[in-house]
Amino acid sequence: MPLISQVGRNHFKVRFLLGAITTLLWIGVSLHLFPVWWTFSTSITPYKEIYKIPPALFPRGATLACYKLIFTMFSGSVTITQPFWVYIKNSGIMTGAIMAIQIPVTALAAYALSKLHDPKWSRLLFLVLVGIALVPYQVSMIPLYFLLRDFPFATGYVPKIPFTPIPFPHYNFINTYWAVILPGGYAAFNLLLFKGFFDGIPDELINAARIDGASEIGIFRRIIIPLSKPVFAVVAYMTFSSSWNQFLWPLIVLKKEKLMPIAVGLYRFQEEVNELANVIVPSDEGLLKRMAQGYSWNGVMAMSLIQSIPVFIMFIIFREQLMKGIKLRGFK
Amino acid sequence: MKKVEKVKRAKHKKRAAWIFSLPALFFVIVFGWYPLVLGFRVSLEEYHFILPPTYIGLANFREIFSDPLVPITFRNTFYYTALSIGLTFIIPIIISILLMEMKKNTIRIMMLLWFIPMASMAGNIIWKWFYNSYYGLFNTILVYLGFPTLRWLDDPRIAMLCLVLPGLIMFGPGLMYIASLQSVPNEFYEAAELEGARLGQKIWHITLPRLRPIISMLLLLAIIGNMQIFERPYVMTGGGPGMATTTVVMYFYQLSFQSLIFGKGASLAIILFCVILALIIIQRKYFKENIDV
Numbered sequence: 128m129p130l131i132s133q134v135g136r137n138h139f140k141v142r143f144l145l146g147a148i149t150t151l152l153w154i155g156v157s158l159h160l161f162p163v164w165w166t167f168s169t170s171i172t173p174y175k176e177i178y179k180i181p182p183a184l185f186p187r188g189a190t191l192a193c194y195k196l197i198f199t200m201f202s203g204s205v206t207i208t209q210p211f212w213v214y215i216k217n218s219g220i221m222t223g224a225i226m227a228i229q230i231p232v233t234a235l236a237a238y239a240l241s242k243l244h245d246p247k248w249s250r251l252l253f254l255v256l257v258g259i260a261l262v263p264y265q266v267s268m269i270p271l272y273f274l275l276r277d278f279p280f281a282t283g284y285v286p287k288i289p290f291t292p293i294p295f296p297h298y299n300f301i302n303t304y305w306a307v308i309l310p311g312g313y314a315a316f317n318l319l320l321f322k323g324f325f326d327g328i329p330d331e332l333i334n335a336a337r338i339d340g341a342s343e344i345g346i347f348r349r350i351i352i353p354l355s356k357p358v359f360a361v362v363a364y365m366t367f368s369s370s371w372n373q374f375l376w377p378l379i380v381l382k383k384e385k386l387m388p389i390a391v392g393l394y395r396f397q398e399e400v401n402e403l404a405n406v407i408v409p410s411d412e413g414l415l416k417r418m419a420q421g422y423s424w425n426g427v428m429a430m431s432l433i434q435s436i437p438v439f440i441m442f443i444i445f446r447e448q449l450m451k452g453i454k455l456r457g458f459k
Numbered sequence: 460m461k462k463v464e465k466v467k468r469a470k471h472k473k474r475a476a477w478i479f480s481l482p483a484l485f486f487v488i489v490f491g492w493y494p495l496v497l498g499f500r501v502s503l504e505e506y507h508f509i510l511p512p513t514y515i516g517l518a519n520f521r522e523i524f525s526d527p528l529v530p531i532t533f534r535n536t537f538y539y540t541a542l543s544i545g546l547t548f549i550i551p552i553i554i555s556i557l558l559m560e561m562k563k564n565t566i567r568i569m570m571l572l573w574f575i576p577m578a579s580m581a582g583n584i585i586w587k588w589f590y591n592s593y594y595g596l597f598n599t600i601l602v603y604l605g606f607p608t609l610r611w612l613d614d615p616r617i618a619m620l621c622l623v624l625p626g627l628i629m630f631g632p633g634l635m636y637i638a639s640l641q642s643v644p645n646e647f648y649e650a651a652e653l654e655g656a657r658l659g660q661k662i663w664h665i666t667l668p669r670l671r672p673i674i675s676m677l678l679l680l681a682i683i684g685n686m687q688i689f690e691r692p693y694v695m696t697g698g699g700p701g702m703a704t705t706t707v708v709m710y711f712y713q714l715s716f717q718s719l720i721f722g723k724g725a726s727l728a729i730i731l732f733c734v735i736l737a738l739i740i741i742q743r744k745y746f747k748e749n750i751d752v
Contacts, residue, residue: 231482236480236483255487261739265687266499267494270498270501343472368578397584434580437578438576
């Protein structure tokens with residue numbers, strides 16, 4: 128409580144100010160929570176109520192039918208042919224793999240730049256590793272697509288072995304998880320975060336361990352990692368949410384429905400339901416049957432909430448680390 | 460003996476330095492620089508089915524400059540960036556400063572509720588539903604209050620504003636401010652207190668200077684991120700009504716991955732890069748801080 132001093136807190140004017148701030152913040156919180164409540168209430172509304180005007184604030188005859196979409200398949204949908212757990216699983220695999228590769232790779236490189244390299248090399252490598260972030264992703268997107276299609280050739284065509292009509296051996300990563308995982312193997316922004324933190328750790332600590340005979344990897348594992356928990360928490364959260372939310376790249380490289388992440392699946396689901404809402408014919412038997420399965424906006428809302436749950440959980444874990452991080456920050 | 464030991468240790472250190480940085484170098488070169496450099500080459504070429512591409516010089520750029528859609532998409536992108544930074548950048552800063560006045564447990568709860576984390580696709584879809592002209596939340600409220608309903612995302616005059624508004628509620632960066640504010644030593648405020656500083660003065664002279672580096676960095680990221688906006692307009696409006704919300708990256712996606720005119724798409728991306736670079740340079744002029752957290 129830094130701005131308003133502890134001493135004067137009982138003073139009437141100060142109390143009034145604090146009360147005003149608290150009220151303002153709670154009003155803001157309720158403004159935030161209302162959409163979430165609305166989403167949830169839509170998701171448990173029975174499909175017959177959903178297209179009623181005006182919609183009810185508290186749904187009558189609440190049902191969890193829409194959440195069954197996780198396990199059941201649609202009948203008669205063209206674009207969504209998998210139950211939702213498939214998309215969730217895909218997202219989980221890709222996000223897990225990206226985190227497992229990206230965090231150690233980036234942290235080790237940042238540590239090497241911060242503590243191990245000569246200043247000359249450190250500066251040069253810093254330019255190579257961080258400079259990439261200056262250029263928008265779109266510039267390299269087309270060659271990256273080619274690269275993953277005919278790895279390791281990125282020019283859009285595979286050259287032939289001289290004097291033969293046979294193309295050079297190449298490997299196609301498109302329509303595999305690797306097409307999403309490999310470009311996420313390293314992140315320049317996270318390197319900045321790590322390096323900023325590692326720079327604050329005193330060199331004496333590392334030298335002392337070195338004199339005691341610790342190996343370099345041992346120093347990193349036993350001294351640096353325990354000291355850097357907050358920054359690892361921040362990076363883990365950012366990596367998680369950015370790969371969980373990835374949309375454009377999977378949309379380009381994953382054309383098989385069985386491999387799509389939940390962001391893409393949700394998008395396709397929503398597009399189809401949106402079309403439906405414009406041509407609604409309540410008497411159509413088949414349509415009503417599909418709507419009963421959750422094939423309408425309440426299903427979309429239910430799946431949106433499902434997509435948000437992992438982000439929410441990660442956020443809570445991350446917040447605890449952030450609050451603990453205060454003590455460790457005294458270092459700098 | 461000691462000297463030998465020292466040399467050995469230095470050698471170990473050097474070897475470890477390279478081993479530790481090699482994986483990152485591998486990824487950044489193979490999946491970063493290599494496609495990036497080729498991206499510039501693609502913009503000078505025309506692509507054919509199966510056959511190797513042919514070099515056509517700056518023809519792609521000429522085509523981009525004479526394309527009537529390109530100025531529209533750039534105008535939309537600038538408009539989106541300006542609106543989004545103008546409307547949604549300052550609020551998290553104010554909230555974070557105010558939040559720090561609360562008790563620790565209150566901060567814990569409020570942080571969660573204010574910076575409520577929602578998956579981005581879910582957020583976009585939920586807001587699209589709120590904006591629905593017939594059954595959406597906003598029109599329902601308007602009807603309850605007795606106002607005429609609006610067409611929200613279908614109205615070309617306010618569609619862009621509607622796209623920006625979700626940013627008011629879904630802001631992640633607030634956390635970064637909180638993390639940074641927590642590192643401000645309490646003594647600073649106590650000292651200011653003794654000097655008789657008022658509330659406004661404390662914010663202006665202690666809090667904001669402390670936040671300046673992180674504000675600078677997040678502003679930079681906001682400019683870069685907003686200039687590359689794709690997902691939200693793609694999901695919520697599909698670029699419509701008409702061309703009112705088609706952004707540069709959406710047009711890029713359409714050119715390169717739907718129409719498969721790779722050369723033209725790459726040159727549009729390079730022009731976008733130049734524009735963003737110019738904005739970064741302007742931003743760095745006003746915020747001279749090191750990019751560091």
